[in-house]
Amino acid sequence: MKPVAIFRHAPIEGPGYFATYLERHGIPWREIKIDAGEQVPEIPRAFSGLVFMGGPMSVNDDLPWIAPVLRLIRASVDADVPVLGHCLGGQLMAKALGGEITRSPVKEIGWGRVNVVDTPLAVEWFGAGLESFNSFHWHDETFSVPPGATRISSSPYCENQAFVLGPHLGMQFHVEMTPELIRAWCEDWGKEVESLAKRMPSVQTPAQMTEAIEEKTWTLNAIADRLYDRWTAALARGLR
Secondary structure, three states: OOOEEEEEOOOOOOOOHHHHHHHHOOOOEEEEEHHHOOOOOOOHHHOOEEEEOOOOOOOOOOOOOHHHHHHHHHHHHHOOOOEEEEOHHHHHHHHHOOOOEEEEEEEEEEEEEEEEOOOHHHHHHHOOOOOEEEEEEEEEEEEOOOOOOEEEEEEOOEEEEEEEEOOEEEEOOEOOOOHHHHHHHHHHHHHHHHHHHOOOOOEOOHHHHHOOHHHHHHHHHHHHHHHHHHHHHHHHHOOO
């Protein structure tokens, strides 16, 4: 069976709950550590699907691996190899497919509401009866919905929270979070976040982010299951 390729762009932003999901469902995966200098593959059909995680850099930065990743995403879409993006990963997808990445009006960091768009396509991905949910966020840039794609969720601080194009899903929010990941991010960027939280309501303090953290991440992972179930359904062609 071909593995799912998971692209890591920073040591602290690994696959988190997504890896747990794949292992629970017996889906093989391989982590490609871009941050450690691993090369970007050129052939998408070597994998059943491609997944891009987050990172502190901008898609607009002049980094040597960004152009090859954008080419790979375009080749994957052309080859019908499902692509999934989390935060920076969603921005990479959007740019590769003709969207723009721009500065958000405000930084969005911490727990916050995501609204599900009232359309049949959104129901197809999120399931029936879900109007909104509490997700984790950590971004100061945002993507436009690329040509041919459809927005399926938004938030009060960020209009474009997720888009789909066929079997491909790009997200601005983080459904892959675990308590360990959240605590690690708060530890690394705690002082910066404390300062931001004093000035803008879209940013929470580390104490707010870690309050009732087990319950919040468990609920978020249940939402992730819905999205991952829909996304992995398209992997069947590549798992043989």
